[in-house]
Amino acid sequence: MKLRVVWVGKSKEEWVKEALADYAGRIRRYCPLELCEVRDEKGAGAEEMRRRECERLEKQIPPGATLVLLDERGRQMDSPGLAAFIGTQRDAGVGELVFAVGGAYGFSEEFRSRGRLLSLSKMTFTHQMVRVFLLEQLYRAFSILNNEPYHH
Template sequence: MKITILTVGKLKESYWKQAIAEYSKRLGLYTKLELVEVEDEKTLDQASDLLCEQIKDKEGDRLLARCPKDGYVIALAIDGKQYDSVALSKHLEKLTVTGRSHLVFVIGGSLGLSKKVLARADEKLSFSALTFPHQMMRVILLEQIYRCFRIQKNEPYHK
C-alpha cells in the first residue's frame, strides 16, 4: 500500500516538522508514505468571497496537478464523514482489501479546498466540526493513520 499526503503550503515551524518526521518514520514500518506540498497563495485579511474562491481555485489546480491518477482521493473537509479511530482503521483496511492500493489524503490551505478538488475526491473525511490550522491537521492525520495501522495489526496503541 502507498499513502500520499497532498497539502497546500510549506511547514515553517520546526515543531511541526519534527512531529511529521516522527510519524513518517513510524509509518515507514507499515506503508510507503509520500508527502507532497504545493505552493499556497497569499490571502489578504479582508479578501472578498470572490477572491477567496479564486485563491482556492489556484491552489486546487496545483493540488490536482500533483494528484496521482491511480489514487483513491480522500479530501479532508469539515463536512466529511467522521469516524472513531477503530472505525477509520476498518474503513482504510476495507479500501485496501478492495483494490485501492494508493490512498491520497488532501489537505487544503487556510481557506479550504476548491470545488474542483472536492469533486475529484472519492470521499470526504472530517476529524471534527472544529476548524484546525492546516499545519496541525497534517500531524493529526499522520497520527491517526499510524494509529489505524497499529489497530489493524493488533498492536498496542494509546487510548
C-alpha cells in the same frame, strides 16, 4: 498499497516539522508513504486562491487513486473506522490512497466533489495542525490493523 498525503504550503513551525517527521517514520514501518507539498497562493481573492491551490493539488493525485479530502464538513469516523477503511482499500487492491489537506482557505467547491470528505472534528483547525493530527491517526490506524497496543 502506497499512501500519499498532499497539502498546501510549507510546514513552518519546528514543532510541526518534528511531529510530521516522527509520525511519517512510524507509518513507513507499515506502508510506503509520500508527503507532497504544493505551493500556497498569495495576494488573490479567497476563491481564486482556492482554485489555484486545488489545481496544484489535482496534479499530485495519480490516476486510479482513492482520494480522501480533509474537510470539517465531511464525514466523521472513529479511529477503528478509519483503520477499517484503510484495510478495505488495501484489500480491494487500491494502488494508492491519497489524503489531501487544504490551504488556509480550504478547497474549491469543484475540488470538494473529487473525493470522500473526512472530518476530524466539527471544529476548524489550522491547515498546519491538521497535517499532524492526520498523520497520527494514520499511524494509529496501522497499529489497529496490526493488533498492536498503541490504540486502547
